[in-house]
Amino acid sequence: MEGATTATEQMEEQTAGEAVDRPEAVEIEPRRVVEAVLFAADSPLAPAKIASILGVGDARDVRKHVAGLNEEYEARGQSFRIEEVAGGFQMLTLPVYNTWLTKLLRARQETKLSGAAMETLAVVAYKQPVTRAEIEAVRGVAAGEMLSRLREINLVKIVGRAEDLGRPLLYGTTKRFLEVFGLASLEDLPQVEALASGAAPAGTTRQAVAAEEAAPSQGGDGDELSSTEAAEPGPQLSIYEGDDTGDGSRPDA
Numbered sequence: 001m002e003g004a005t006t007a008t009e010q011m012e013e014q015t016a017g018e019a020v021d022r023p024e025a026v027e028i029e030p031r032r033v034v035e036a037v038l039f040a041a042d043s044p045l046a047p048a049k050i051a052s053i054l055g056v057g058d059a060r061d062v063r064k065h066v067a068g069l070n071e072e073y074e075a076r077g078q079s080f081r082i083e084e085v086a087g088g089f090q091m092l093t094l095p096v097y098n099t100w101l102t103k104l105l106r107a108r109q110e111t112k113l114s115g116a117a118m119e120t121l122a123v124v125a126y127k128q129p130v131t132r133a134e135i136e137a138v139r140g141v142a143a144g145e146m147l148s149r150l151r152e153i154n155l156v157k158i159v160g161r162a163e164d165l166g167r168p169l170l171y172g173t174t175k176r177f178l179e180v181f182g183l184a185s186l187e188d189l190p191q192v193e194a195l196a197s198g199a200a201p202a203g204t205t206r207q208a209v210a211a212e213e214a215a216p217s218q219g220g221d222g223d224e225l226s227s228t229e230a231a232e233p234g235p236q237l238s239i240y241e242g243d244d245t246g247d248g249s250r251p252d253a
Helices: 005-023 031-040 047-054 058-078 095-110 115-127 134-137 144-152 175-180 192-196 204-212
Strands: 079-087 089-093 156-161 169-173
Touching: 005 192, 031 058, 031 089, 047 058, 047 089, 058 079, 058 144, 089 095, 115 144, 115 169, 134 169, 144 156, 144 169
Parallel strands: none
Antiparallel strands: 079 089, 156 169
């Protein structure tokens, strides 16, 4: 019949249309693979190691790729270069940017937590809103100093007062807490059951398990008059500071 098409013709036309819409395969240059590997690495990689990952060429070829990439970075005015460090190659920022990167490093060091701080933060995260007395019941030590420190670095905040005797303060986590731990919301916190079974997801801590599996919390019947009230006598806990230099942004000294 004139004007009619067979099923075969329709399939051929559809296939031809898909072929037009389908983008051609992008040819990946070896030096781009070298660039990607160095970008993802957190420590210097030897040329021979890079060559083995690349699967083409040898250490001499890798050096040529690195030289070509650095020429490209310089021509584009990029803020980083690939430098030779301890017998390997590493992607580093230029010294001229150290002023700003130092501020970034300082901010990251200020949020580096000790084990005691992580335990306290875990209790707040899983039991919020929670009183100081409840936190101390779980951890078995005074929590005033830790709570003050966590508030200073904007991981914990006061969210209200409990209806218990003395109206103790209630603590909860902040938006900064979500940012630091890469969570979209508190609903994304690892389930305690999964942690207790030993299948802890990446980025979780054993302190979270201990916090949730600890003895049942007690009501906060203490009178908390100030958010910075001094801790009761007990072990003095502190935050590690200034000892973390390994992170994603590495200013070149």
